[in-house]
Each structure stands twice: as C-alpha cells, then as structure tokens.
Amino acid sequence: MSTDVEPAGVVDDESFFRTLVEHGSDAIISIDADSTILFANRSVERVFGYEPAELVGEPLTVVMPERFQAAHHAAIAEYVETGERTLDWNDVELPGEHKDGHEVQLSITFEEHRYDGKRVFSGIMRDVTDRVERERKLERQNEQLERFAGILSHDLRDPLNTARAQVALAKNADDPTEYLDELERVHDRMGELIEDVLTLTKQGQTVGEPEPVSPRAVAEEAWQTVGSGDATLSVEDVGVVQADRERLRSLFENLLGNAVHHGGDGVAVEVGPLPADDGFYVEDDGPGIPAEDREDVFDYGFTTDDGGTGFGLNIVESIADAHGWEVTVAESEAGGARFEFAGVRLGADDE
Secondary structure, three states: OOOOOOOOOEEOHHHHHHHHHHOOOOEEEEEOOOOEEEEEOOHHHHHHOOOHHHHOOOEHHHHOOHHHHHHHHHHHHHHHHHOOOOOOOOOEEEEEEOOOOOEEEEEEEEEEEEEOOEEEEEEEEEEOHHHHHHHHHHHHHHHHHHHHHHHHHHHOHHHHHHHHHHHHHHHOOOOOHHHHHHHHHHHHHHHHHHHHHHHHHHHOOOOOOOEEEOHHHHHHHHHHHHOOOOOEEEEOOOOEEEEOHHHHHHHHHHHHHHHHHHHOOOOEEEEEEOHHHOEEEEEEOOOOOOHHHOOOOOOOOOOOOOOOOOOHHHHHHHHHHHHOOEEEEEEOOOOOEEEEEEOOOOEOOOO
C-alpha cells in the first residue's frame, strides 16, 4: 500500500487528537503495526491498573487475555496487508486483562492515523464491566424464573395429580388407609420441592454483606440439622472466611445432608482446608459420584436418586458462585465424594 494514499478509515492527526480530547475519560492505547504500544493516556490506570509509562514500549498483548492474542496478531497482519477488517471497529465488546490478572469487559472503538510518517492504530476503550455483569445477572435471573416455571408446571403438577387420584380412590374404598399412606408420601414430596424452590429463590446469585465466619462452627451447626444415626462429622481447623453466614450454612446443609442420604447412617464426613489456605473441602467415605456424572452433578434437576429433586448441588454451586468461589467435585481417598471450594481466603479461627 503506497504511503501517499490514505487507507479507508484513516483519520488525520488533527482529527485523531481531537478525538483524544473528546474521549479523555476513556482509556486510549496507540500501537504501531507490530502491536508495540506507543502511547497510553492517564485513564489506562483506572481501567487496567498500569501507569501509562509502564505500557509504552510493551506489546499490546500485556493487556489482552492470552486466548485472544493469536487472533489479534493474525487480524492486524491481514489488515496491514490487505486493508480488510475482520471485525467492526466501532463499539466492539472484547475483554481486556487487568494488571492483577482479572478480566475487564471493554467497549472499544478503533482508529487508524499517521504519526511521524508511520501507521498508528488506537483503541478508545470504555470499561463496561458493570453493565455486562448486570446483563449477565438479569440473564441468570430469567433462567431461574424459567426453572421455577418448569417446577410449577411439571415437578409439582405430577405429584399434585397423583394426590388427587389417591383422594378419589380413597373416597370409594372400604379401607382408605392404603391410599392415605401414599397420599402422605406424595405430600412429603411436594413439601420437599416447595422448600427447595424457596431456597433457590433466596440464594439467587447474590449474598448478604460478607462477614468473618468460621466454616467449622457453621458446619457443626448444619450437622445438628442433617446428621443422623451413627454418621460422624470431623472438622479440621479451617480458619475463617468472608461469607454470608446463612448462605454458608445452607451450603453445608446440602453437602452434609447428601453425604448422609447417599452414604447411610454410618458415613464419615470430613471438612478441612485446602493446601496453601486456598479454600476448604467437604468429603465423605460413601459410594462417591461416578466419574461420568461429575460434570453434570451441579446442573439443575440432575439426580441419580428416584426420590431426589436435583436441586441440592445446584444450590451449592449458586452459593459458591455468589461468593466468588470455584467448586469442583472429585473422589475422596476413601472412595467417596469430595467437594473442593477454591478461591476462598482463609484467616485465623478465633471462635
């Protein structure tokens, strides 16, 4: 491409610097054709955590998630050679990478101009993380409403129809006792479903104001509710976490209750810290979770128990997500289920 022919979409210096002034509140980074950063304005510190001087001379990929870096290099090389754009240059939404490693959702407008006889590319970047998070939260809430609609239209409708049938049979029976027993079982089932729906409604994707909480104390409180028979609970010194105490108790009630339900009255359950104080685990010596099911156990409605609702572990995952924790499932040394909660900052337990 001849240097005396201005490429499509290129603005002159006066227009470009006027844009800098107009968009001074947004982060602006300029690069050359090799993706080396030539300029960064003051707003990059607010968006990316870097002082402008830290970025000048660095490759643009320093503020780009690794998974996009190869595509970026390919796209700019193709544009320099052919002038063909591989994406929209106006208000395209892409993630950037903050200095501390977390991702920042950005709305970016690209410009091309000439400076000192060279082609320079600039990105005017606005942090839209809060808006994106609100949209994602709304999407999750809509999905949750659809789940509730499914429960009301199917999961509760079936036992309700069964209950009505049992009542009709009991009215015409000489001895209605056998139908009343079944009716009681159906009502218990409906009660479980309603309680789980209420729990899901309370959990949502948010938690109350976090406070220092002892997982040991909360796990022992939960055990008073769900422990039974000869089942045992042992809790190592886990320390304290920043958490919503009620939501944490619900998390333990679901996990410990599952262990007792699937492992039997003699199951042994243990709670302890992960290495490097990165979180905590809950494990048991019960039958465990088959490897082929581990990717699905947190899905809404997934259960291998004919009498289960499939909500319990979905609730556990929702609580973990709301706290910013990552939950995974594996096999314990005893062959049972082991749930690990990572990304949890632990401190000294003063309780």
